[in-house]
Amino acid sequence: MTDEREIISRREERKRRTRERLLDAGRTLFSERGFDQTTIDDIVAAAHVSRGTFFNYFDNKDAVLAALHRVHMDKLPAIIDDLLARELTTAERIQALFDDVVDAAVTLEKYFRATTRELDRDLATPAISAARTERFIVAFGRVLEAGVARGEVRVDYPLRFLSQMVTAVYVTTIRYWRQDTVFDMELEFERAAAFIAEAIAPPENGDPSGPKGGSGPDGGSEG
Structure with missing residues (x-):
């Protein structure tokens, strides 16, 4: 039986990886296009997540x-x-x-x-x-x-x-x-x-x- 702490740990690791993907996408797009020319839709597309997921991490x-x-x-x-x-x-x-x-x-x-x-x-x-x-x-x-x-x-x-x-x-x-x-x-x-x-x-x-x-x-x- 999977330990509850292991499940929580895996969930937290998934969250960490998702947040890092969003940051990596932002970093790349800001470098290529600049901040003003980058949209949230651009970031979520580059990170391969939904808009809803984006707002789980950033306002x-x-x-x-x-x-x-x-x-x-x-x-x-x-x-x-x-x-x-x-x-x-x-x-x-x-x-x-x-x-x-x-x-x-x-x-x-x-x-x-x-x-x-x-x-x-x-x-x-x-x-x-x-x-x-x-x-x-x-x-x-x-x-x-x-x-x-x-x-x-x-x-x-x-x-x-x-x-x-x-x-x-x-x-x-x-x-x-x-x-x-x-x-x-x-x-x-x-x-x-x-x-x-x-x-x-x-x-x-x-x-x-x-x-x-x-x-x-x-x-x-x-x-």
């Missing part, structure tokens, strides 16, 4: 896009792990993260424009925006923290402040690319990465501990 086409963006966000910690395992400077690690964006925009422009639409939606959804921004801050914070240990990152500002700054430049550059059709992404992302590398580097005066007895970076008084 609309936007929900498919949001799920695909979450897949990429979920990969971010592993990407950071890989960069930290390689013998790179902090500036090179940040440059690598920016280069990944450029590669995606060049090789899969329609798909990248679709998934980064989620960053624009964040402006209208503060709760989602805060959660997504926090993931970027944590990711960049890990890179900067490793750089502090190597003497490559300034310590006169709180690490979180620097991570927020890097996140702001990163996300803003992507948004700017989305809004400007003549934007030279390769050039501008290279410039943005160079700006960050300069901004996070220890002060040239050779005193990485920063100013003494003045106003701290958080607006409070030091000393």
